[in-house]
Amino acid sequence: MLVHNPYASNCPTRMILDRVADKWAVLVLGLLIGAPVRFNQLRRAIEGISQKMLSQTLKSLERDGLVSRKAIATVPVTVEYAITPLGQTLAATLDALRIWAETHMEEVTASQQRYDANGMSGL
Amino acid sequence: MLVHNPYASNCPTRMILDRVADKWAVLVLGLLIGAPVRFNQLRRAIEGISQKMLSQTLKSLERDGLVSRKAIATVPVTVEYAITPLGQTLAATLDALRIWAETHMEEVTASQQRYDANGMSGL
DNA sequence: GATATCTAGTCACCATTGGAAACCACATGA
DNA sequence: TCATGTGGTTTCCAATGGTGACTAGATATC
Numbered sequence: 001m002l003v004h005n006p007y008a009s010n011c012p013t014r015m016i017l018d019r020v021a022d023k024w025a026v027l028v029l030g031l032l033i034g035a036p037v038r039f040n041q042l043r044r045a046i047e048g049i050s051q052k053m054l055s056q057t058l059k060s061l062e063r064d065g066l067v068s069r070k071a072i073a074t075v076p077v078t079v080e081y082a083i084t085p086l087g088q089t090l091a092a093t094l095d096a097l098r099i100w101a102e103t104h105m106e107e108v109t110a111s112q113q114r115y116d117a118n119g120m121s122g123l
Numbered sequence: 124m125l126v127h128n129p130y131a132s133n134c135p136t137r138m139i140l141d142r143v144a145d146k147w148a149v150l151v152l153g154l155l156i157g158a159p160v161r162f163n164q165l166r167r168a169i170e171g172i173s174q175k176m177l178s179q180t181l182k183s184l185e186r187d188g189l190v191s192r193k194a195i196a197t198v199p200v201t202v203e204y205a206i207t208p209l210g211q212t213l214a215a216t217l218d219a220l221r222i223w224a225e226t227h228m229e230e231v232t233a234s235q236q237r238y239d240a241n242g243m244s245g246l
Numbered sequence: 247g248a249t250a251t252c253t254a255g256t257c258a259c260c261a262t263t264g265g266a267a268a269c270c271a272c273a274t275g276a
Numbered sequence: 277t278c279a280t281g282t283g284g285t286t287t288c289c290a291a292t293g294g295t296g297a298c299t300a301g302a303t304a305t306c
Contacts, residue, residue: 006153040281051283052286063235109135202255
């Protein structure tokens, strides 16, 4: 039974989908499982992310209550990001996706190659 | 055991993540579960999608082997899109996400309101 | 007979988004 | 004195996404 209809643009479910449909958020959340991590640690760990996007992503995740931010008054101020219990439940769900990707990656790649080859002659 | 490292930018897993991190793809896939649907049916069902994005999304999904395209030679040519077995397995995984969204939507919304209120005075 | 409509898209245009790099302030080390 | 590390913000540019016009052929309407 569908309580909410994600196909209506005003549905809050769709808002959450928009958040989840953010590859950086997914990667950040995945890294925070287990232990809190600092800003530049995250930046170095996630290949290809820019400071701007990391900052933006963390801000959104904090606003959504999926990640908590803790500034420590050390010499250069240290900021630690940790996953919240709510974030943990989402991360667990997203892990299923990571597993799907690992399992079916080859099938998808094969399909792409078939498509690219056929597209030239077939269609 | 992590065979692939999604945090490396060249990892194929990340490529799949990019695909999944597309809200339109998720919505289209969700609609195709059960029965094949025509182009304009999809367009009408998904509030807010443009023809361009629908066309683009369907093309990507077909290339990835998640959706199949069948043109029927009727009076105005009809094109039916159906989910493939591979697409079914992904759709099932994504359904867990939809359920998470429905379950935790209120917590997220509450957190956002707290954040927006505190942000003014607190920080 | 001319016009509007339905089918499934494509194309040109513009706004928003994302990425690269500079910059901030402060402290340490060479 | 200049480079490095901390955690970001700001600016600029390229790429992405959305809007609306357009194609083409047959049917329906005026």
